Amino acid sequence: MWITVASGKGGTGKTTVAVSLALSVKNAMYVDADVEEPDGALFIKPVIKETFPYTEPIPKIHTDKCIFCGKCADACVYKAIAILKPIRKAMFFPELCHSCGLCAYVCPVKGAIEEVPKEKGKIRKGGKDSHKFMEGILNIGEASATPLIRGMKKYIPKDMDVIIDAPPGTSCPVVESVEDSDFVLLVTEPTPFGLNDLELAVQIVRKMKLPFGIVVNKHEKNNNLVRTYANKEGIDILAEIPFSKEIAEAYSRGIPVVNVIPNGKELFANIFRKIKERLNE
Amino acid sequence: MNRVKEVVILSGKGGTGKTTLTASLSKIIPDKVIVDADVDAADLFILLEHTRKKSTKFRGKSVASIDKNKCIKCGECERQCRFDAIHKDSDGNFSVNFYKCDGCALCTYVCPVHAIQMNEEIVGDWYVSETAFGTMVHGHLIPGAENSGNLVTLLKHEAQLIAKEKGIKRIIVDGPPGIGCPVISSLSGATLALIVTEPTLSGIHDLDRILSICKQFRVEAKIVINKASINKENVEKIKQFALKNSIEIIGEIPFDRCVVENLSQKLTPIDTDNCKTVRKEIEKISQYISARF
Numbered sequence: 001m002w003i004t005v006a007s008g009k010g011g012t013g014k015t016t017v018a019v020s021l022a023l024s025v026k027n028a029m030y031v032d033a034d035v036e037e038p039d040g041a042l043f044i045k046p047v048i049k050e051t052f053p054y055t056e057p058i059p060k061i062h063t064d065k066c067i068f069c070g071k072c073a074d075a076c077v078y079k080a081i082a083i084l085k086p087i088r089k090a091m092f093f094p095e096l097c098h099s100c101g102l103c104a105y106v107c108p109v110k111g112a113i114e115e116v117p118k119e120k121g122k123i124r125k126g127g128k129d130s131h132k133f134m135e136g137i138l139n140i141g142e143a144s145a146t147p148l149i150r151g152m153k154k155y156i157p158k159d160m161d162v163i164i165d166a167p168p169g170t171s172c173p174v175v176e177s178v179e180d181s182d183f184v185l186l187v188t189e190p191t192p193f194g195l196n197d198l199e200l201a202v203q204i205v206r207k208m209k210l211p212f213g214i215v216v217n218k219h220e221k222n223n224n225l226v227r228t229y230a231n232k233e234g235i236d237i238l239a240e241i242p243f244s245k246e247i248a249e250a251y252s253r254g255i256p257v258v259n260v261i262p263n264g265k266e267l268f269a270n271i272f273r274k275i276k277e278r279l280n281e
Numbered sequence: 282m283n284r285v286k287e288v289v290i291l292s293g294k295g296g297t298g299k300t301t302l303t304a305s306l307s308k309i310i311p312d313k314v315i316v317d318a319d320v321d322a323a324d325l326f327i328l329l330e331h332t333r334k335k336s337t338k339f340r341g342k343s344v345a346s347i348d349k350n351k352c353i354k355c356g357e358c359e360r361q362c363r364f365d366a367i368h369k370d371s372d373g374n375f376s377v378n379f380y381k382c383d384g385c386a387l388c389t390y391v392c393p394v395h396a397i398q399m400n401e402e403i404v405g406d407w408y409v410s411e412t413a414f415g416t417m418v419h420g421h422l423i424p425g426a427e428n429s430g431n432l433v434t435l436l437k438h439e440a441q442l443i444a445k446e447k448g449i450k451r452i453i454v455d456g457p458p459g460i461g462c463p464v465i466s467s468l469s470g471a472t473l474a475l476i477v478t479e480p481t482l483s484g485i486h487d488l489d490r491i492l493s494i495c496k497q498f499r500v501e502a503k504i505v506i507n508k509a510s511i512n513k514e515n516v517e518k519i520k521q522f523a524l525k526n527s528i529e530i531i532g533e534i535p536f537d538r539c540v541v542e543n544l545s546q547k548l549t550p551i552d553t554d555n556c557k558t559v560r561k562e563i564e565k566i567s568q569y570i571s572a573r574f
Contacts, residue, residue, distance in 0.1 A: 008322050010458040011296005015483065036459035037293050037490060039483035077343070077386055100363050100385030140493045143430065143462040150365070168295040168458050169321035170424040175380045191544045193300065197322040204424040208380075223545065245511075248536075252481035252512035 002162045003275060004033075004181040006205075008197030010168035012189045013217035013241070016251055018165035019043040020258030021185070022131060024268035025161050032135035033152065033177040034167040035121060035145045042254045046133035048126040054136065054151045055117035056099040061090040065112040072103035072113060094118065095143060121148045123155065132160070145173040153180065161272075170200045178205065183275050184212040185238070190223040198226070202233065211278065215271065218243040236278075238271045285444040286472040286574050287437065287452045289318070289500075293487030295458035297479045298507040301540065302563065303455035304328035305549045307414050309567040312450040314440045315412065317419035318433045318467045319457040320405065328549055331410035331417055339420060339435070341404030341428035342384035349374045351396035358388035358397060380425050404428060407436060409443070416443055430462035434469070451574055460494050468495065473574050474502045475531075475566075480515035488519065492526065503529050505566060508536040532566040534559055 005018035015032075019040055022030035032040035059072070059081070068090065070083040080096035081103055083089070104113040121138040136152045138145050145167060153176075156162055166177035178184055184205045188198040198214070205212045212235070216226045219240040230237050241247075241257060250260045258264035290303045304325060307315045317325035345366070347358070352375055359367040359375060366381035367388060377388075379402075389397045404427075407420030418440045420432055440452045456467040468474060474495045478488040488504070495502040504523055509516050516533070523530050539556040543549060550556040551563055 009296065009324070010322075011294065036461050037295075037483075037487040039294070039486055042482045042486060075386070075390070077384060098383055098385060100383060100387050101361075102385055102387040102390065105361075105387060105390060138460065140460065140490060141465075141497050143465060145459070145461050146427075169429075171321045171422060171429050172380070172425070172427040173461070175425045179380070191541065192327045192547050193324045193544065196324055196327060200322060200424045207425065218541075225545070243541075245536075248508075248511055252479075252484075252515055254482040 001183070001276065001279070002156070002164060002181040003183045003185055004164040004166050004178045005185045005187060006166040006174055006178060006201055007168060007187045008170055008201035009188070009194050012187045012194055013257070014168070014187050015039050015043065015165055016257045017185070017187045017215055017217065018163050019256040020264065020268045021271060022163040023256065023258055024265050025272050027130050028161040028163060029132035029134065029156065031152065031156060031162060031164045033149050033164050035136035035138040035148050036167060038135045038137055040165050041133070041135055043256045044128050044131070044133055045254070046126040046128045048124050050125040052123055053119045054121045054123050054148050055119050056147050057101065057115035058094055058097050058099060058118045059092060059103045060114045060116045061092060062112055062114060063090055065109055066090055067109055067112070069108065071106045071108065075102050075106045095141070098144070099147065123152055125155070146176045149173055149176045170197070170204055175204065175208070178208060178210065181210060182279060184210050185215055185271070185275070186212055187215045187217055188226055189218045190216060190220060190225045195225055195229060198229070202235070213238040213275065216240045238274050239267060284470055285441055285449065285452055287454055287470060288473045288475060288570060288574050289454040289456050289467050289471045290475045290477060291456040291464060291467065291491055292458060292477045293460060293491035294483055297477045297484060299477050300324050300328065300455055301544065301549060302477055302505065302507070303453060305551045305563045306567050306570065307453055308549065308551060309564060310453065310571050313415055314444045314449055314452045315415055315417040316436050316440045316452060316454040317417070318436060318454050318463065320420050320422050320429045320432045320436070320463065321457060323419055323421050325417070325455045326419055327547055329412045329414065329417060331412045333408050333410045335409040337407050338403045339405040339407050339422070339432055340401050341426055341431065343386070343399040343401045344379055344382045344384060345377045345386070345388050345397050346400055347375050347377060348396045351394050353394055355393065357391050357393065361387055361391045363387070405432060407432065409439065418443070429457070430466040433463045433466035437470070460490050464494065465498065468498045468500050471500045474500045475505060476502055477505050477507050478519060479508045480506060480512040480519060482515070485515060485518060485522070488522070492528065503531045505532040505534065506530060507534045509533040510536040531569050532562050534562045
């Protein structure tokens with residue numbers, strides 16, 4: 001079973017919840033898909049056994065074969081290629097390229113455009129005790145996290161309990177992280193920001209027709225902001241984690257909430273059990 | 282024509298306090314246009330009371346659509362698509378996944394019967410609004426849509442036009458989290474990146490990555506440590522890191538429950554009297570920016 005932990009708003013506690021959940025489920029795998037800012041390793045402290053580059057193909061234009069017809073530049077919607085016919089010059093802007101392969105496809109001359117791998121980031125695999133760990137790290141200056149997330153998912157076993165830590169926001173990288181999951185856990189905080197971004201996240205998972213539930217983090221007594229919303233929308237709140245300076249302070253030192261609150265393991269194992277029950281209904 | 286100075290508030294890690302700080306600074310620093318560049322999860326409007334003056338549709342990527350009457354179900358588009366966006370649906374027809382389609386148009390070329398065409402989709406709206414503290418340019422994307430970088434560029438361009446027309450001195454931009462496309466668009470052409478960090482291991486880790494981006498795009502960076510009283514040791518670590526990299530720390534905002542309490546009421550820490558220490562530090566940061574940028 002794959003569970004993706006997402007939130008919309010950043011800093012609501014996705015990572016601490018995802019790590020805590022993974023550590024509370026026997027033999028589970030934690031996957032850090034927040035590849036722009038992967039922080040899960042700071043909490044899990046895994047032993048890394050394998051690191052390898054993630055590459056995507058980009059075109060290499062061989063100017064000795066290129067006839068400067070300009071078909072590739074005309075076809076490229078990302079404007080990543082410019083062909084200057086009069087002076088027989090081909091220019092390629094790698095930061096604009098989306099690795100779609102269209103330029104090579106439309107090129108009329110065999111061998112004028114060769115697709116070569118370019119490193120976009122790294123994937124690291126390892127583990128801690130009985131738990132497996134994987135993370136993606138996007139290279140600095142790379143524009144899109146989506147291909148790396150897509151690439152990383154190929155290494156996630158289908159038959160394992162997997163917790164995927166999604167990036168913040170509501171755009172493509174989040175959709176890619178959530179897609180193919182069996183359940184989405186939305187972590188929110190009871191503030192107007194948290195609620196606003198939760199509503200956006202709910203729109204996505206509903207459109208994607210995925211089952212989902214809410215964990216309220218930094219919950220305060222007498223604050224019913226999220227409860228009222230969840231009741232109205234008929235969404236399950238699977239857990240409420242209280243706000244405390246002790247949790248925040250432990251977090252600052254890289255200790256996940258599961259190891260701070262009393263009965264932490266039970267609380268998170270319970271979330272997992274509820275999800276499993278719901279999916280078996 | 283010269284660009285109006287842009288101060289961009291960034292953080293790498295989400296939830297460090299970008300939007301709260303931006304709203305507070307916007308209320309103190311005079312003579313500016315305000316931009317919310319976190320178009321994936323735009324929250325600045327919650328803290329700044331505003332009236333919409335102009336609303337425009339944002340056209341983002343084009344998405345492929347397959348004419349099932351022309352389609353011969355050869356599957357070549359599915360095989361060639363690098364974004365895994367085309368699959369057979371339950372009726373046996375090939376269809377395009379709106380979220381996964383990157384808009385590259387390769388499928389329109391590979392289709393032997395020309396059954397695929399690209400349609401430009403409306404993926405969001407953007408607005409020009411008036412607040413008591415100046416004009417605000419903001420927008421929102423349909424959840425799941427891409428091209429936030431393009432929308433950020435558009436918002437900043439509009440802010441530049443407004444600032445030039447009205448003779449306004451500076452633009453304050455509330456940036457998105459992360460280090461990807463919308464962050465790069467926010468940084469592009471900026472005068473100063475104000476990095477809001479927190480003294481947590483995650484905060485420090487992400488600070489390092491966001492500063493690398495600033496360096497790569499040659500934008501001067503300054504640091505604000507938010508929630509500073511959570512972990513004094515980590516504050517020291519940030520200070521040493523800043524010193525080593527010759528980056529100035531222009532503010533240390535203490536952790537205070539009053540900030541969250543105010544936010545629950547849609548108020549910034551500078552709106553009330555219960556948040557004096559936080560307010561004082563934000564005023565100091567405002568003066569620093571007003572004097573130099």
